Amino acid sequence: MNRNHGILLFFVLLKFALQYFALNDVYELHRDEFLHLDLGKHLAVGYLTVPPVTGFLSYLIILLGNSVFWVKFFPALFGALTTVVVWKVTEVLGGGLYARIVAAIAVTFSVLLRINTLYQPNSLEYLCWTLLFYTVIRYTLDQHNKWLWRAAIVFALGFLNKYNIVFLVLGLVPAILLTPLRSIFGRKSFYQVALTALVLISPNLFWQAQNGFPVLHHLQELAEKQLVNFSRLDFLLSQLLFFAGALWLLFLAFVSFLRYTPHGKFIYVFWCYISTMVLYLIFQAKGYYTIGLYPVLLAFGAVYLEHLLRNGWWRYLRLLMAVVPIIVMITMSQLILPILPPTAIVEKRDEFLQYGLLRWEDGKDHQLPQDFADMLGWKELASIVDSAFTFIPDHKYTLIQCDNYGQAGAINYYGEQLGVEALTLHADYINWYRLDEIEIDQVVLVKSASDDNLKREQALFREVRYIGEISNQFARERGTKVYLLSGATKNINKILAAEIEARKLF
Numbered sequence: 001m002n003r004n005h006g007i008l009l010f011f012v013l014l015k016f017a018l019q020y021f022a023l024n025d026v027y028e029l030h031r032d033e034f035l036h037l038d039l040g041k042h043l044a045v046g047y048l049t050v051p052p053v054t055g056f057l058s059y060l061i062i063l064l065g066n067s068v069f070w071v072k073f074f075p076a077l078f079g080a081l082t083t084v085v086v087w088k089v090t091e092v093l094g095g096g097l098y099a100r101i102v103a104a105i106a107v108t109f110s111v112l113l114r115i116n117t118l119y120q121p122n123s124l125e126y127l128c129w130t131l132l133f134y135t136v137i138r139y140t141l142d143q144h145n146k147w148l149w150r151a152a153i154v155f156a157l158g159f160l161n162k163y164n165i166v167f168l169v170l171g172l173v174p175a176i177l178l179t180p181l182r183s184i185f186g187r188k189s190f191y192q193v194a195l196t197a198l199v200l201i202s203p204n205l206f207w208q209a210q211n212g213f214p215v216l217h218h219l220q221e222l223a224e225k226q227l228v229n230f231s232r233l234d235f236l237l238s239q240l241l242f243f244a245g246a247l248w249l250l251f252l253a254f255v256s257f258l259r260y261t262p263h264g265k266f267i268y269v270f271w272c273y274i275s276t277m278v279l280y281l282i283f284q285a286k287g288y289y290t291i292g293l294y295p296v297l298l299a300f301g302a303v304y305l306e307h308l309l310r311n312g313w314w315r316y317l318r319l320l321m322a323v324v325p326i327i328v329m330i331t332m333s334q335l336i337l338p339i340l341p342p343t344a345i346v347e348k349r350d351e352f353l354q355y356g357l358l359r360w361e362d363g364k365d366h367q368l369p370q371d372f373a374d375m376l377g378w379k380e381l382a383s384i385v386d387s388a389f390t391f392i393p394d395h396k397y398t399l400i401q402c403d404n405y406g407q408a409g410a411i412n413y414y415g416e417q418l419g420v421e422a423l424t425l426h427a428d429y430i431n432w433y434r435l436d437e438i439e440i441d442q443v444v445l446v447k448s449a450s451d452d453n454l455k456r457e458q459a460l461f462r463e464v465r466y467i468g469e470i471s472n473q474f475a476r477e478r479g480t481k482v483y484l485l486s487g488a489t490k491n492i493n494k495i496l497a498a499e500i501e502a503r504k505l506f
Contacts (some may be wrong), residue, residue: 034409091138171276238287245328377475449479
């Protein structure tokens, strides 16, 4: 192993070490992680919430034992691979060892340190964005069609992981049209590659069509309930935080496209950034949607920095410039990583408010950042549900009915319900009811604190028993209650089937 490969391996191992130590033990899995893990129990070419890749990754995690170690392993792996790709981009741009190290430090000590702690599609998404840039850059350099074919595979993987990569392509196409590389659109090979990409994603497209394009409904719901609470100014300001320790490196990247001749041929990367940002501003997107644009820019900035510091007294700044991202991350780590326990965050409330970190998707400020609050109370809920089963003599007539996917997924992950799967009329769980296999006589009902009306349930069952509720004051689900409904007086299967059908039609 040569020196360069040894240093790159160091960054890969460092990435894994940082990811596993960037999470305080007081926090549990995130509500989204529970949903994603349950997808692995119901493999399909499409889901209501995400494309199919997450389901197959979850299936692999389940085969490996479904432990927290493996849940956290894959986002850490994708983060490490993103560092590797940034290193390779820096290399093909002509960057020496110093530039590669600077780029690796900048991408390692960034918002990706937070993103890669969660088992969500985002980690693979940003890897795919960076890989797509890499394939286009390689094609620009040698005009070899193999890079187009690899770009098609990367796009297909990215699309089947998260549809957001379409926005990158929509930004990249007009950007390329502004440069001499636009000649690619006159080549037969380009359309062969594009057709191949379409074939690769077609199973999911057919699934979307057969199911009424739920992705469009999801986007509409997202716009109405969440994006409306985020202003375009919030979107722009958030861009300054993602790579706060390397803002100067990003600035150098933009300058290099205009001032550094070797980067001139890649100016489409600059125009892609502009056009993609404009698209997201038009749709009033969340700030983190753009994170995938930055890793490749760090590579350009690092190469240009190395060029600027090659001679004179400037070279004495090389060490300082390299460690700035590390210093900034150490300073900000308690704000962006779930390192502090909830009580310590409350004590530092003003500091968190200053950066808007306590604002949730409802547009209001709360005690903890939303992601942190979404990682509390789940084990307690599962334990309460488990205790309800001590009152149930025959589990095969039992349904665990929840208000949302976080509750259902947490119970399935942490609970011991002897094969009874928790379900909800929310997200993908609505497709997983097997009403033809069970005649429901009792229900373990999980009710959110905001919905505690039991009049309907009391009319359908002979007995309603209160079991317990989430007491963790910092949990987003605080006050969620568990009831045991026994002795159905009406056909619960028929009532539930009608409600499922009505929701699907809606």
